[in-house]
Amino acid sequence: MSSIGTSSQETAKDFIADIIEKLQAQRGNKFIFLLVGRTGVGKSSTINSLMGTEIAKVGDYEPTTMEIKPYNSDIKGVNFTVIDTPGLCDDIEEAGNDYKYLELMRSNVSQVDSMWFVSRLDETRVTSDEKRGIKLISEAFKSTIWQNAVIVFTFAGNIDASKYELALKKRTELIRNEIAKYTGIGIANNIPSVAVDNKSETTPDGEKWLAELYTQVYARMSAKGAAPFLMATVERVKPPKKEKEVVKEVIYVPTPVRNPDPEETAKYSRPIELNDRQAEIVRNKTSDVLQFTVAGASVGAAFGAIAGPAGAAIGGAIGGVIGFFGGLFGK
Numbered sequence: 001m002s003s004i005g006t007s008s009q010e011t012a013k014d015f016i017a018d019i020i021e022k023l024q025a026q027r028g029n030k031f032i033f034l035l036v037g038r039t040g041v042g043k044s045s046t047i048n049s050l051m052g053t054e055i056a057k058v059g060d061y062e063p064t065t066m067e068i069k070p071y072n073s074d075i076k077g078v079n080f081t082v083i084d085t086p087g088l089c090d091d092i093e094e095a096g097n098d099y100k101y102l103e104l105m106r107s108n109v110s111q112v113d114s115m116w117f118v119s120r121l122d123e124t125r126v127t128s129d130e131k132r133g134i135k136l137i138s139e140a141f142k143s144t145i146w147q148n149a150v151i152v153f154t155f156a157g158n159i160d161a162s163k164y165e166l167a168l169k170k171r172t173e174l175i176r177n178e179i180a181k182y183t184g185i186g187i188a189n190n191i192p193s194v195a196v197d198n199k200s201e202t203t204p205d206g207e208k209w210l211a212e213l214y215t216q217v218y219a220r221m222s223a224k225g226a227a228p229f230l231m232a233t234v235e236r237v238k239p240p241k242k243e244k245e246v247v248k249e250v251i252y253v254p255t256p257v258r259n260p261d262p263e264e265t266a267k268y269s270r271p272i273e274l275n276d277r278q279a280e281i282v283r284n285k286t287s288d289v290l291q292f293t294v295a296g297a298s299v300g301a302a303f304g305a306i307a308g309p310a311g312a313a314i315g316g317a318i319g320g321v322i323g324f325f326g327g328l329f330g331k
């Protein structure tokens with residue numbers, strides 16, 4: 001690292017001090033996920049996969065009433081809530097009572113930082129229940145809620161590799177068109193879709209889907225939720241490894257989480273390995289959220305070199321973020 005001039009090192013130190021301050025200011029903020037989709041499509045499994053621990057029980061829950069079900073959790077001392085919406089997309093007796101559900105949603109859900117519309121990739125059409133769910137969400141919140149949305153297609157492994165790309169494209173189009181009825185095509189066509197399979201590490205195209213899910217969810221997350229989300233998850237996120245570079249591992253002191261079942265948690269705690277494209281998206285979002293720019297290659301290199309050790313020294317959720325920046329912004 002001898003080629004780094006003192007001035008860029010000083011600049012990098014200033015950057016880090018500034019970022020630490022911004023992270024500290026956001027430390028107490030929480031983020032909220034709103035999960036929408038029919039029963040059994042894999043909402044719980046997917047949020048558990050993303051957060052790396054058992055947040056919501058996976059099972060054969062049969063909704064008999066429409067309700068709003070928040071799960072409060074914390075990871076690394078960062079609080080977050082996952083709001084499940086049983087019945088919202090299900091054909092149940094009470095379904096006629098949309099008004100009541102709207103009221104329930106409006107009075108109980110004050111903030112949504114990331115919304116997921118979850119549907120199975122191996123289904124061919126948008127069901128009437130799903131259409132109703134999309135309508136209700138759009139009416140309960142301003143249509144801007146869709147700007148923080150991601151369409152998640154589960155059960156991707158049930159699709160033949162040869163039909164996968166087309167299935168993903170068609171299903172995305174169908175759901176976007178349904179959403180466009182309430183948002184206009186501009187907002188709807190910007191909603192990304194991600195295919196996942198909670199029973200496999202890869203989708204039929206051979207890609208590891210967890211990093212893509214992470215990238216899209218983070219990129220779409222509200223400005224308020226993004227920093228705490230990063231702090232809670234960064235421990236598992238790995239920037240692409242540069243050739244001939246040894247990426248320093250940062251040691252973390254784990255913070256206890258809400259009594260998740262250890263066996264279940266082990267299943268979910270996988271690393272999130274970003275490729276170059278995903279790392280670029282994560283870099284841009286992070287610079288946006290924390291409002292900084294790493295100008296110039298030498299500052300970038302200095303920032304990268306200093307961030308790793310600085311993060312390790314700080315520890316905890318904030319140190320985790322700073323350490324992660326070493327690999328993300330370095331070089």
Ligand SMILES: Nc1nc2c(ncn2[C@@H]2O[C@H](COP(=O)(O)OP(=O)(O)OP(=O)(O)O)[C@@H](O)[C@H]2O)c(=O)[nH]1
Pocket residue numbers: 037038039040041042043044045046057058059060061062086154155156157196197198199
């Ligand atoms: N093959 C496969 N099975 C899945 C996938 N996602 C979930 N499952 C299974 O489908 C069942 C339902 O999954 P959940 O995650 O509980 O689905 P949910 O949408 O949260 O369901 P409710 O909370 O009951 O509405 C479980 O048996 C899961 O193991 C997937 O991507 N592929």
Ligand SMILES: [Mg+2]
Pocket residue numbers: 043044045056057058059061084
């Ligand atoms: Mg569930």
